Amino acid sequence: MTSVTTTNGDAGANGRELEPHEAYVPGAHWRNAHDEAEAAKLGMWLFLGTEILLFSGFFCAYAVFRMWYPENWHDASRYYLSWKIGFANTCVLLLSSYTVVLAIRAAQQNKKNWILIHLLITNLCALFFLVVKIGWEYIPKIQKGELPGGLFTYYNPQGEFDHIFLSIYWISTATHGFHVLVGIFVISWAMWLAAKGHYGPKHYTSLENVGLYWHIVDIIWIFLFPLLYLV
């Protein structure tokens, strides 16, 4: 974001140094900050649309093979994946989404510390999610050979097409996990901006967009969880 150090006319009257969010001026090609914020949000939503479509590839592959092999799918899902882990991770992600909302609320109320605290909780949840995913799912699976497709070497398959179930599990959760990782970075970036005072009641566009991104990661998990772990 543009770091603006100049003070505008209003600020002089107050006689104090303005926080960056108060002194924010929109990009040179914008007519006003409102248009810029709206455009940024629209752009973000378009990007989120592409994310949904990206993941729809996994869902489509899932649907096709589930249609062909429903029993095998059910057995594999029950056998390889523990719903408890999935449930825990779902709750954690929901909580993190909630804290992002609270962070935005804090920005609206100009409570800088609360922005930081809420984002920190979000990031901890994201880390928890990844640690559980890798430590309790990926590593044991690699050790047992429950690997995708041609790498599948597990000794006791539940059906003929376990390896494809696991392929879809691996590629979709890994792609999702990658998004969580990216989320951790962008949330950290938002924390850095928040710490420097870039978010306030009149300007918190990038915080809002980071939040939108994080929610979409959550929504994708909301679908992945029942499809992979439950049905």
Added chain:
Amino acid sequence: MNHEIHHPTTIDPDETLSLDEAHEGGHEHHTPLGTMTWVFVILLFLTALTVWTSNIHEIVIGHSVIEIGPTPHIIMAMVIAVIKATLVAAYFMHLKYDKPMNTVVVGATMFGVLLFIGLTLADLAARGSIDRQELAPIVVGGNKHLDADGNRVDGAGVTQAARENSPDAHHGEDHGDDHSGDDHSGDDHSGDDHASDDHADDH
């Protein structure tokens, strides 16, 4: 046919670029804490609900037992997931409070997703209807794929493993090396039932 110079007054109500808003600042709506908390609680409840319903395999009503197959399960899970996603999108993501354009974007996206998945499934489900063949499976002697080093190898260990998946047919730890097609030599047509033709016939 009275002609006038075109006066560009057609301003879309949703997309107004009126200068009146210029001083309103970027954001009008403040996030209501109570609503958001309720949404969060409902989301947690729905998550628990979806786990609970997925573990019901039969319903006992009086003396009759209704078995719940995979299809009702997936419908139930998807309905709950859609409700959850809608809640997140509408409240957490502010769609409810935003300009409708963002909702249009989401709608278009979902339309695309449904077309993609729906029509693809429609084709693959209808595939067998005319091309049904009561024949032996295709010999996959020639089927190849790449191993981890990028070399072509014949029918993979996994297909073999899947083929011999009876509980007593354990393949030991050495199975991972089994990609070279060595155990392929003895295969005959008739013994080869792993070709995935059966989905074309059965579904």
Added chain:
Amino acid sequence: MSHHDVSYLEPKGSFWQTVWSWVYTIDHKKIGVMYLTAVLLAFLLGGLFALAVRAELFTPYQTIVTETGETITKGEALRFIADRWVENGSTLTVNNVYNRFFTAHGAIMVFLFIIPAVPAALGNFFLPIMLGAKDVAFPRLNLMSWYIYVFGSLLAVYSLVNGGVETGWTFYTPYSTTTNWGSTTAMLLSAFILGFSSIFTGMNFIATVHKLRVPGMGWFDMPLFVWAIYATAIIQVLATPVLGITLLMLVFERTFQIGIFDPALGGDPVLYQHFFWFYSHPAVYIMILPGFGIASELLAVHCHKKIFGYRAIAFSSIAIAAISFIVWAHHMFTAQSVALNAIFSALTFLVAIPTAIKVFNWIATMYKASISINTPMMYAMYFLFCFTIGGLTGPPLATLASDIHLHDTYFVVAHFHYVMMGGTVLAFIGGLHHWWPKMFGKMYWEPGAQLAGILVFVGFNVTFFTQFFLGTRGMPRRYATYIEELTTLHQISTIGSWILALGLFLHLFVFIHSLAAGKPAPKNPWGGLTFEWETESPPVEHNFPHEPVIVHGPYDYESVVPPHCDPAEYPVARPPAGGANGTNGTNGTNGTHHA
């Protein structure tokens, strides 16, 4: 600041400072010009591969016993390359080389050239100007998208020099998952990355159109080029992610053998085709819709007449964008189920309706017009000629009974070249001439450009019209050789490709000549009414010396004297009563009110 009156092309200090000002620019015009350079290079590269492919097809293979009793095979134009290309420890066969070349031609032309050509080059440059904006909505994203494009293109070039790809640009499984020739994975990743560039450009344009129209400009005050780019952007955003995931899954298939598309592991190759065409059919409209937009601009400006059926053309662009998502499986009539064939055949015909409406409207625009015959207008007519053929050869391919015969033959090759090259590329070249004076502030050598245009038009038709006959006579696509009976037709086609190449090189010469020695361009050489003709040639840094104000529609030729033009030369048929809007002044600022 000085940017109110300094051309965007003005050097910034020393040479290296100027270079830096380009490398690091967030000015949509500079990014557009960089894109233009890159896509023209890609066009050149892809065109060279096409020439090589056509050269190989000049004669079929023939084995002849010479007088000395030696057996030799003739008709292998690529033998020279094959004998010098060593892979896996030995030289390649001619077929290997041919397969790599036609794949390279397809992949470069599709991913590196035609998808970014109009939107990212001309669109980037003119979309904000036509809306009266200073820049696109997200200038930094625009720059990022350009560097993503550069990176993806370099990866594609790496793939080519590292053995190339021989799967065809469609990467059909299981061939693409099993072949270990060349560097397929690199090309897949390249297309994946280029997809992001396309997505970001599309997002940027949608947000720009929604939020950066000059105050007072309603949706129906936008030029049709903007409508076309907007429709394109919708497809870019909605379709490209599916290509991304498809290619990503293919990369996983090749590296981790995930088995979703590979039948040896229980996967399904038709599933791959659904995945692929869900993007790649809409992508066809990513390629052609901007061409429609350019054609509308060229016809309106050079006919000096209000375009016929503005709303019909605008809505048909959006309709085509919407329909493009429900026709993809007509690429698979020989692979998929009967039920889907029937559905998709019917849906495919829907696309023909808005397309036909557009063509009728364009022709009707010429009725009672005042037509300047110059290079852009000639290209507009070439476009109408070739695109009409391309469009009309669509129905035989959408009709089930005839498609079964024509599917994957040269008829398809000819059809899509008529649409892609005859439609988009001819429109692109026409648009380039139309906007060249504005972009670079230099006029070009008109007779040279017209001669080049004639050569391109003749060469193109000789090359590809022949291929319709080849197709109906059963010549399959992607063949390195063929039965001798078709030799004459193939030779005509190859000779056509040389004429076409000659014309294109002449165009290149004319452009270089213009940059080096062209006369300075006036602000409004054609008498256009859209915003880009109000500003300087070339535009100043933030596009306009003063924010423009919209006082007339984009095509109100009958009542408005074009800005910076002499009313004696461009009289209006219907002067406004009272002239209250002041649009008919002669002081060179018509249509522009200083805010």
Added chain:
Amino acid sequence: MMLLEPISTLLATTSNPIKRAWDHLWFYGNTDASNFAAGSDAVFFFIFWVSAFFFVLLMVLMVIFAIKYRRVPGKSAPVSASHNTPLEIFWSVVPTILLAVMFFWGLIEYLPTRVAPGDAEEIQVVASQWRWDWVYDNGASPLNTEVIANMESPIFALPVNKPVKFVLSSLDVIHSFYIPGFRIKRDVMPNMYTQLWAEPTQVSHSWNEDTEEWQVVPEMARGDFDGFYLACTEYCGDQHSQMWGRVMVLSQGDYERWKTQQADTSGIPLVQLGGDLHKAKGCVACHSVDGSRGTGPTWQGIWGKTHTYVGGGSGIVDENYIRESILEPAANIVEGYPNQMVSYQGQLTDRELYAIVKYIQSLSDNAEDVAAAEAESEAEMAAKQEAAESEGGADGDAAGGGE
């Protein structure tokens, strides 16, 4: 053996130059080669003439307008309507109706192509990189070949006026089964059977009792080529463009004769049989016999050579290596060549395998080897002949894969 005369000579006999040019440029004139050809062509030509009408109309208007309404500087275009709702509705509705006709006609002509009649004779078609193999109901698989586009391609036969159903499968990648003259095409998939059918309606060849050869019937010399061939239309790799087959349509009697001829290979000497198989089974696509490089090693002089294998090791090309290479191609790949070949497991009888071994031996430059091979071959042939006769119909069983 060239069954069809080159078209250039046929053309040369056509006296009328306009007719020649027409035949050479125009679309198929041959609309009666199968029961589907006329329907497909009728739809095509309906669309063609509708398109031609609109194209000419639009282009004539465009050129007239461009000439008539050329710009005169200082004169403005006369005021004219910028839209005309009745006209716009008219030119939206008319194409829509025409398109609807195209769609329904196309659908009506198409649907029968996907449902074969119950009495159709079934022929199994197995595609692989890069060859076609047809297995007839008596176990016959074609042995004779003809050069199409510089490639030895198998000759297949079909009965006239009898429905034939092709059951298609692929051993490796996707291919596509296309007989242009019949207007039929269907993708050949590696993971499922697909099918299509046709009823050939025009005899192309007949048996010449005098020369004991199959000959083109006089009616076929129509001055245009006929489309009686099989081509692969789904890109399948290196030699996609050389995956041909000749399709002969025979009278009922001739067809039975042909099938019997092809089924019985016991009378053919081993080396000759090996040579036939080399061409008919598609070995020729990758393995040359004149020393030139192909996708696989040339067979010329390969016998007795020592090869280094991919991944280490080496071995001498002998009977066992050849046998292994045919049945398990991936086991030992010669250095410098890709692992490309499909297994011929179950597609060749023992005698046929042996014939290929003998044929490769006969291609060796080494005089001693050749002499030894010939001597051995005589004896072996006699022994094998007996064995084959006693085996009876073993050929048919092994060649199929459909049992």
